Amino acid sequence: YSGGFGAPAPAANDPMWGYFTAIAGQDGEIDAEELQRCLTQAGFTGSYSPFSLDTCRIMIAMLDRDFTGKMGFNEFKDLFTALNGWKQNFMMFDQDRSGTVEPHEMSQALGAMGYRVSPQVLNAIIKRYSKNGRIYFDDYVACCVRMRALTENFRRRDSMQQGCVNFQYDDFILCTMSI
Amino acid sequence: YSGGFGAPAPAANDPMWGYFTAIAGQDGEIDAEELQRCLTQAGFTGSYSPFSLDTCRIMIAMLDRDFTGKMGFNEFKDLFTALNGWKQNFMMFDQDRSGTVEPHEMSQALGAMGYRVSPQVLNAIIKRYSKNGRIYFDDYVACCVRMRALTENFRRRDSMQQGCVNFQYDDFILCTMSI
Ligand SMILES: [Ca+2]
Ligand SMILES: [Ca+2]
Ligand SMILES: [Ca+2]
Numbered sequence: 001y002s003g004g005f006g007a008p009a010p011a012a013n014d015p016m017w018g019y020f021t022a023i024a025g026q027d028g029e030i031d032a033e034e035l036q037r038c039l040t041q042a043g044f045t046g047s048y049s050p051f052s053l054d055t056c057r058i059m060i061a062m063l064d065r066d067f068t069g070k071m072g073f074n075e076f077k078d079l080f081t082a083l084n085g086w087k088q089n090f091m092m093f094d095q096d097r098s099g100t101v102e103p104h105e106m107s108q109a110l111g112a113m114g115y116r117v118s119p120q121v122l123n124a125i126i127k128r129y130s131k132n133g134r135i136y137f138d139d140y141v142a143c144c145v146r147m148r149a150l151t152e153n154f155r156r157r158d159s160m161q162q163g164c165v166n167f168q169y170d171d172f173i174l175c176t177m178s179i
Numbered sequence: 180y181s182g183g184f185g186a187p188a189p190a191a192n193d194p195m196w197g198y199f200t201a202i203a204g205q206d207g208e209i210d211a212e213e214l215q216r217c218l219t220q221a222g223f224t225g226s227y228s229p230f231s232l233d234t235c236r237i238m239i240a241m242l243d244r245d246f247t248g249k250m251g252f253n254e255f256k257d258l259f260t261a262l263n264g265w266k267q268n269f270m271m272f273d274q275d276r277s278g279t280v281e282p283h284e285m286s287q288a289l290g291a292m293g294y295r296v297s298p299q300v301l302n303a304i305i306k307r308y309s310k311n312g313r314i315y316f317d318d319y320v321a322c323c324v325r326m327r328a329l330t331e332n333f334r335r336r337d338s339m340q341q342g343c344v345n346f347q348y349d350d351f352i353l354c355t356m357s358i
Binding site for chain 1: 211212231232233236240246247248296297299300302303304306307310311322325326329330333337342343344345346347348349351352353355356357358
């Protein structure tokens with residue numbers, strides 16, 4: 001018998017483990033600069049522009065519950081799953097590979113991801129993440145990362161699932177300033 | 180008599196009006212691209228790197244209560260006042276003009292601006308806005324812009340000044356996603 005009975009495989013047997021340790025370096029964790037280098041070298045964005053350092057920082061912040069600014073192996077795998085989903089989604093809308101999607105497609109995308117917000121909020125989000133009325137891949141991902149992180153921060157506090165949360169100032173700043 | 184009795188001067192008599200209209204172009208308002216160009220051409224950041232487009236976007240979002248993504252004349256003047264304050268503040272800490280301030284100086288700066296947050300929050304903020312343990316001018320300003328905007332959004336809803344606010348999900352996303 002190799003492996004256990006449904007027990008998670010030890011990280012060292014995971015095909016991504018070698019890749020992760022090569023990127024992470026001596027401290028065994030991935031920071032924003034290392035993430036940016038790895039995504040650029042892997043050609044993750046393809047014909048789209050590489051991710052900005054700022055987008056890489058919020059990718060880490062999205063998963064970084066202990067606020068170290070770094071990512072371990074499991075977070076790294078979670079991030080890849082999310083990024084692949086967003087990339088597929090974006091390419092589906094950007095059929096001519098111009099590198100941009102249009103604002104109304106962005107509302108469809110957010111709706112498809114399960115976010116329910118008012119037209120006013122949708123409009124504000126689209127304004128924030130577009131350049132000359134178009135949304136580029138880097139900004140699209142930044143928008144998705146922040147929607148996911150902010151929504152998760154909100155839900156985690158909305159224990160009765162009533163759609164409203166009572167925030168202390170300190171906690172409000174904590175879960176918005178790092179994203 | 181020139182001028183009224185304490186009445187605000189008409190915009191056209193303001194020495195910054197010509198400058199504003201030249202930047203704003205046909206639509207009479209300044210968007211993020213126009214702001215970035217103007218701050219770069221004016222050499223506002225001096226020996227520091229120019230502002231990223233993302234920082235320019237949140238500068239506008241900080242003042243843009245109607246979510247058009249653009250700034251009128253009065254907002255433009257408010258922004259300059261704020262930017263000059265932050266620049267002076269930053270230069271005071273960055274005495275060797277290396278272009279960076281250290282994390283502990285960042286806590287002092289935020290304290291001096293009147294923000295009262297826990298050490299945990301301070302730590303999370305500093306992690307988010309530093310590169311290799313140092314804070315560059317662009318990130319420093321991005322941090323100041325977001326602290327100001329988020330704090331104002333919070334205060335405006337905290338009408339009893341109790342330090343806590345009951346957020347609906349839609350409103351929470353509105354006042355965090357655009358910043
Ligand atoms: Ca590392
Ligand atoms: Ca304009
Ligand atoms: Ca406006």
